[in-house]
Amino acid sequence: MxxxxxxxxxxxxxxxxxRRFIFLRLFNTMTNVLxxxxxxPQRAATLLQDAxxxxxxxxxxxxxxxxxxxxIFETKYQISSEEFIQTLTxxxxxxxxxxxxxxxxxxxxxxxxxxxxxxxKGLEYVPQ
Numbered sequence: 001m002x003x004x005x006x007x008x009x010x011x012x013x014x015x016x017x018x019r020r021f022i023f024l025r026l027f028n029t030m031t032n033v034l035x036x037x038x039x040x041p042q043r044a045a046t047l048l049q050d051a052x053x054x055x056x057x058x059x060x061x062x063x064x065x066x067x068x069x070x071x072i073f074e075t076k077y078q079i080s081s082e083e084f085i086q087t088l089t090x091x092x093x094x095x096x097x098x099x100x101x102x103x104x105x106x107x108x109x110x111x112x113x114x115x116x117x118x119x120x121k122g123l124e125y126v127p128q
Contacts, residue, residue: 045125049125055120056117056120059117063110063113063114063117069106070106073099073103073106077093081103081110082107085104
C-alpha cells in the first residue's frame with residue numbers, strides 16, 4: 001500500500017512462515033524498525049500511517065502557534081530568536097528572568113517540533 005503525495009510509502013508483507021510484518025525505514029539514518037502483527041498487516045499499516053500523519057498535522061499546528069509566540073518577542077526586541085539565544089541575557093529584557101525563560105522555552109519547543117517533523121516526514125514504509 002502506498003500513499004500518494006510522496007512523503008511516505010507503506011507496504012506489508014507476508015513471509016513464508018506466515019508471519020506478517022510491517023517495515024519502516026528512516027531516510028537519513030537508515031534505521032530499520034520491524035513491527036509484527038499477527039493479522040491484517042495491510043490494515044495495521046494503514047492505521048500506523050494514519051497515526052503518523054495525524055501527529056504530523058498536530059505538530060504543524062503547534063509549530064504555527066509557536067512561531068506566532070516567537071514573533072511577539074522578536075518584534076518587541078527587534079532580534080531573531082536565534083540571535084536572542086546567542087547574545088541576550090535576562091537583564092537585557094524588560095520582563096527579566098520570567099520573559100527570558102518564556103522566550104527561551106518557546107524557542108526550544110520550536111526547535112524540538114522542527115526536529116520531530118523532520119523525523120516523521122522522513123519515514124519511509126517499505127517491504128523487507
